[in-house]
Amino acid sequence: MNILLVSPLTPDTFWSFNHVMRLVGKKTAFPPLGLLTVAAMLPRDWNLRLIDMNVRSLTDADIAWADAVFLSAMIVHEPSARGVISRSNALGKPVVAGGPLFTSDADRFPEVACCVVGEAEEVMPALISDLLAGGLKRRYQAVEKPRVSDTPLPRWDLIDGRDYVTLSVQFSRGCPFDCEFCDISAVYGRVPRVKEPERVIEELDAVIATGWEGAIFVVDDNFIGNRAKAKRLLRAIIDWREWRGVRVNFTTEASINLVDDPELLDLMVRAGVKNVFIGIESPQEESLKECSKVQNFRRDLAADVRQIHNAGIQVMAGFIVGFDSDRAGIFEYQRRFIQEAGVVTAMVGLLTALPGTRLFARLTREGRMTGRSTGNNLDATLNFTPALDPEVLTEGYRRLVKELYSPREYYQRVLTFLNEYRPCGPRARLRMADFLAFVRSLWVIGVAEPGRWEYWKFLWRSLVSYRRAFPEAVELAIRGYHFRVVAESL
């Protein structure tokens, strides 16, 4: 069989990093790990082609070649995914669709021949034999959650790693917490399922075997959901680094209780984790209570951020405005917190109600739902009636994001971070590609674009006062350029 695997086009979002791809000489930020993993579940003698539409466009000839089109999409991909479905249907090719977009509401896509709802592992054998027999069912949904250690190694041979800023691995699925707005525990469960260390090392070896030397994103929603198992893995990674002599760095996501376990934090540093994304959501206690963010209660969140920076890991964090407890002063409260804590990469979103969440159920009960989530929490659209005046909320939100990413505020925040940051642990080798990205950024950010004086002042201060962290300063200036362009378009 000829199978075409398609990853749709990602719109311009906070995480797309579209505006800096020309600076770093890449085509897109993240590879389609889910699709590469599904590809590994298909029979070895089938012919597979993968088109990541963020790397190259999809042609009718690609679709015509296929016996079936496998499409994996997040909610934010809906417009592009709908285009792929209608083109495939027009050419008479059945679409097998999976991922969060179809898991959240498969009934909205009656034109799709077959939807995989939830995780694919358990249903793939039946789906493959039905496809061979020409009798695909409309819906496949597993009863049991799969053991993630049995998931096959992603088919890295289907993409060119050089097109991507990071490559990815997955250690766990699920999260022990149950924040009201989040669908992770509903979709993947509250008992994290983890891979054995040997299995993750195999995945890392497969990534390294592609010739990869850059950053690796451990895509778990909460890497420390099972702390004992996370520590076992980190020890194995430390040994693996020494034994293999590899110099890759890691980025992952975790909950703030990371700082309560100094051993865990130390192991992460020694394993080469350089960035961790944490859902801080709000400095306001009532808002945290409202969304059941129990792990963030009664803490000095700014001190927690500084502790992680002191250890040598940069905190990237998510913030939300639009909780019922938020009043008009929340925007300034959030801005001050983010600046003072030195959270450089602050993803501030408007609260959105995703299908399958407790928030969605509550707002539906209260008759406050007004539409669907776009999956892009930076597009300043509301899908429910907030307690605060909607105009005040969206305007306050826009102003907050624009202020945070104005050159003065942004570079000041980077300097606050650099002042706390103690670079330690293994570091990636600086490559020619990094040097070229620096030179291109000097031209674009330092000459061609507004904010150039703030940039040169920042670069000079970083060089004089934080020389050891100068590579991080350059990288943050490049990322900041993307955030600024996205913020200005709000």
Ligand code: SF4
């Ligand atoms: S800690 Fe993060 S992943 Fe876990 S439920 Fe809360 S928001 Fe979701």
